[in-house]
Amino acid sequence: MSEAKLFQDVIRGRRSPRSFLPDPVPQEVLQSVLEDARNTPSNCNYQPWMIHIASGASRDKLSAAFLNAAGQQSFTWDFPFDFDSSYGIYTERRQKQGAGYYEAAGISRDATGQRNFAVMKNLQFFGAPHVALLFMAPVYETVRVAGDVGMYGQSLLLSLAAHGLGGVPQTLLSFFAGTAREVLGIDPMYKMLFGISFGYPEPGNPVNSFPLDKASIEETVIFHN
Ligand SMILES: Cc1cc2nc3c(=O)[nH]c(=O)nc-3n(C[C@H](O)[C@H](O)[C@H](O)COP(=O)(O)O)c2cc1C
Incomplete structure (x- = not known):
């Protein structure tokens, strides 16, 4: 098999699993994933x-603290997230994705029930044995740092997939950034962008493979010749 084909299998086969086996990832496998991820490009090589x-x-302590904070509506995000600011095609994509997930999970159409289910599952890391929290160093302008950290996230996700693992990026975890800093003893100068719960995806669970549209090249790329 050509290297391009191998890469295609990884990048096109990657999904965000939302049900994991409890089995921990062996340390040497995790090390190999992190060796891949540290090759990520960044502005000025700031990393x-x-x-x-x-x-x-x-992990258990963090999950309990997140659930407790959520119960008290104690949000300590570093960056706002406004669902209501989406519109048109973006709202459509979000809604389609949500509908696919809730259908696969067997959750009824009740909006409050769906929200509670999603929050609960996210804060339990979808049963994954590990969670990576991605923090930003205060180096230069925030949006560009976030771009770099986002790139790191994709490197991590692709390497996880290449190792037969899976990871789900989670902005929801960053709603409790202050709680994470408190529980893990993290310097407040680091701001949390998102988390990635990871491990071995549960095979055969429909929440890990429900159909999902991805925008076509025509919709997202404009050629200027
Ligand atoms: C930065 C980022 C944050 C995300 N946050 C969440 C989240 O909080 N909860 C969740 O269930 N999925 C979250 N997702 C997963 C997206 O819903 C998912 O990537 C998208 O629907 C495309 O599906 P795929 O990853 O399976 O291709 C996030 C994805 C990204 C890239």
Whole structure:
């Protein structure tokens, strides 16, 4: 098989799993994934990411603290997230994605029930044995740092997929950035962008493979000749 084909299988086959087996990832496999991810490009080679990975008792403590904070509506995000600011095609894509997920999970159309289910599952890391929290160092202008950290996230996700693992990026976890800093003892100068729960996706669970549209090249790329 050509290298391009191998890469295609990884990048086109990658999905965000939302159900994991409890089995932990062996340390040497995790090390190999992190060796891949550290090759990520960044503005001026600043590499302005700081990744905190919680497993075992730390993972459980973090999940409990997130659930508790959510119960008290205690949001400590570093960056706002406004669902209502989406419009048109963007709202359509979000709604389609949500509908596919809830149908695959067997959750009825009740909006409040769906929201509670999603928050709960996110904060339980979808059953994954590990969660990586991606923090931004205060190096230069925030949007560009976020771009770099986003690139790191994709490197991590693709390497996980190449190793037979899976990861789901989660902005929802960053709604509790202050809680994460408190539980893990993280310097407040680092701001949290998103988390990635990861491990072995549960095979055969429809929430890991429901159909999802991706915009065509025609919709998203404009050629200027
Ligand atoms: C930065 C980022 C944040 C995300 N946050 C969440 C989240 O909080 N909860 C969740 O269930 N999915 C989250 N997702 C997953 C997206 O819903 C998912 O990537 C998208 O629907 C495309 O599906 P795919 O990853 O399976 O291709 C996030 C994705 C990205 C890139």
